[in-house]
Amino acid sequence: MSRIVVVSNRVPVPSGNAGQAGGLAVALLGLMERRGGLWFGWSGAVTDSRAPGQIDEPTLAQRGSIGYATVDLTEAEHRGYYAGYANGVLWPMLHAMPHLMAFRRADLDTYREVNERFGKVLAPLLRDDDRIWVHDYHLLSLPAALRKRGVGNPTGFFLHVPFPDADSAMAAPGMRHLVRDVLGSDLLGFQTIADRDHFAEAATQFAGATRHDEQHLLVEDRRVRLGVFPAEIDAAEFAATAEAQSRTEPVRRLARSLGGQSLLIGVDRMDPTKGLPERLEAYRRLVARLPERGGVTLLQIAAPSREDVAAYRRLRRELHEAAGALNSGLGEPDWTPLRLVARTVNRDTVAGYMRLARVGVVTPLRDGMNLVAKEYIAAQDPVDPGVLVLSRFAGAAAQLDSALLVNPYDATETSEAMQRAVSMPLEERRERWKAGWAAIAATSPERWGETFLNELAMMEPAGTA
Numbered sequence: 001m002s003r004i005v006v007v008s009n010r011v012p013v014p015s016g017n018a019g020q021a022g023g024l025a026v027a028l029l030g031l032m033e034r035r036g037g038l039w040f041g042w043s044g045a046v047t048d049s050r051a052p053g054q055i056d057e058p059t060l061a062q063r064g065s066i067g068y069a070t071v072d073l074t075e076a077e078h079r080g081y082y083a084g085y086a087n088g089v090l091w092p093m094l095h096a097m098p099h100l101m102a103f104r105r106a107d108l109d110t111y112r113e114v115n116e117r118f119g120k121v122l123a124p125l126l127r128d129d130d131r132i133w134v135h136d137y138h139l140l141s142l143p144a145a146l147r148k149r150g151v152g153n154p155t156g157f158f159l160h161v162p163f164p165d166a167d168s169a170m171a172a173p174g175m176r177h178l179v180r181d182v183l184g185s186d187l188l189g190f191q192t193i194a195d196r197d198h199f200a201e202a203a204t205q206f207a208g209a210t211r212h213d214e215q216h217l218l219v220e221d222r223r224v225r226l227g228v229f230p231a232e233i234d235a236a237e238f239a240a241t242a243e244a245q246s247r248t249e250p251v252r253r254l255a256r257s258l259g260g261q262s263l264l265i266g267v268d269r270m271d272p273t274k275g276l277p278e279r280l281e282a283y284r285r286l287v288a289r290l291p292e293r294g295g296v297t298l299l300q301i302a303a304p305s306r307e308d309v310a311a312y313r314r315l316r317r318e319l320h321e322a323a324g325a326l327n328s329g330l331g332e333p334d335w336t337p338l339r340l341v342a343r344t345v346n347r348d349t350v351a352g353y354m355r356l357a358r359v360g361v362v363t364p365l366r367d368g369m370n371l372v373a374k375e376y377i378a379a380q381d382p383v384d385p386g387v388l389v390l391s392r393f394a395g396a397a398a399q400l401d402s403a404l405l406v407n408p409y410d411a412t413e414t415s416e417a418m419q420r421a422v423s424m425p426l427e428e429r430r431e432r433w434k435a436g437w438a439a440i441a442a443t444s445p446e447r448w449g450e451t452f453l454n455e456l457a458m459m460e461p462a463g464t465a
């Protein structure tokens with residue numbers, strides 16, 4: 001079996017901050033732990049202390065069957081590539097939030113330079129029979145950078161985030177180049193059919209590709225395959241964790257503190273795409289409408305994220321203000337309607353909390369997949385399951401249509417769905433949960449990866465038409 005080489009900006013390196021939240025790391029760690037291989041990317045460290053030659057020396061580490069090769073970013077690279085272009089332009093644009101874009105030409109240049117540098121450091125680590133799998137919007141230029149260095153290995157690319165319609169995508173300056181660069185891959189994977197088709201539209205309208213059929217683009221003399229591979233969790237494992245955690249002290253303490261109230265739970269990175277202020281507004285309306293105070297509690301766990309990007313700092317302030325206003329306006333001396341925990345919480349403990357919650361509230365304004373939605377379903381007790389309130393604009397909604405689907409921009413609709421979820425009869429809860437479980441149970445991150453990698457293995461080398 002050939003080795004797989006996974007490349008992603010975020011790498012959960014053994015020595016680093018393993019508590020970092022994020023769907024990409026969760027999906028890939030599940031795959032790599034079982035399959036093994038080389039994982040290449042950013043170390044998570046920002047430095048200017050290393051000499052110019054040294055910064056291109058990767059740091060190597062081994063944990064079980066996973067080999068890690070990582071590089072530090074300089075402060076200027078971190079500012080321009082990660083905070084500036086990837087998260088200040090691409091992330092909001094790909095999530096259809098162009099008003100949050102903050103573009104500087106120099107950041108685009110740095111983005112492309114860092115992609116070049118990743119290619120330069122990675123190329124000498126590659127073996128002839130490696131299959132390369134590049135991940136996410138930080139590394140759109142890497143497939144072209146590798147080809148330029150003569151790397152002919154089969155190369156796949158997976159976009160964890162959505163891809164909007166072609167005109168919206170082109171609002172991000174530089175996008176035309178990046179679409180061309182990522183077309184250096186043999187196989188391109190997306191979370192949903194809509195994302196795939198939007199990308200194909202951009203590639204044909206703006207990057208000179210021709211759509212050969214649903215699953216292939218022709219790019220000059222090469223054939224590039226397009227596929228849909230929804231990211232998955234290990235549902236059985238998460239269910240077992242949730243069950244085991246429900247007997248631990250932190251989860252029991254939370255249960256005791258509720259004193260019979262119905263718990264609603266939200267678990268997110270603190271990100272403008274997650275619809276957190278909108279969610280609090282929907283919850284405020286639910287609380288204001290309750291015939292008597294005190295029957296519900298919302299636990300919102302929100303891990304601070306990307307705080308070097310202005311939009312994220314603004315969100316943090318806005319959220320804290322909204323939370324304060326909600327509790328002071330609607331709380332009682334003996335009841336606080338909202339508990340906001342602005343931290344990363346251990347994922348196993350989160351599983352236990354989810355099992356305790358009558359309602360899972362997953363209401364992003366836009367999301368590539370949203371693994372939290374799948375985790376909430378997995379965590380439930382099948383005998384007495386809770387209800388998922390899910391945004392229509394999360395990739396997960398395509399698979400979890402048994403959830404209460406809402407438009408997160410509509411606070412009234414969301415608050416009505418919350419209320420319906422809180423009071424849903426057991427039989428309906430069971431039925432909906434069963435359908436949700438059936439959608440997530442038969443697969444895993446490993447299967448997700450194998451499906452992608454098998455398709456990649458079937459491609460002709462270098463995608464010859």
Ligand code: ADP
Binds near residue numbers: 021369
């Ligand atoms: P994203 O990739 O945008 O962060 P996902 O929902 O796909 O969103 O994945 C997030 C992952 O990170 C999930 O596995 C979730 O459990 C975890 N996570 C998110 N927020 C937190 C938090 N505050 N504490 C602990 N884990 C979190």
Ligand code: G6P
Binds near residue numbers: 010021022024306
């Ligand atoms: C999402 C993105 C990932 C990213 C993660 C955490 O899942 O798709 O690429 O790694 O968020 O964000 P961060 O900026 O901390 O890596």
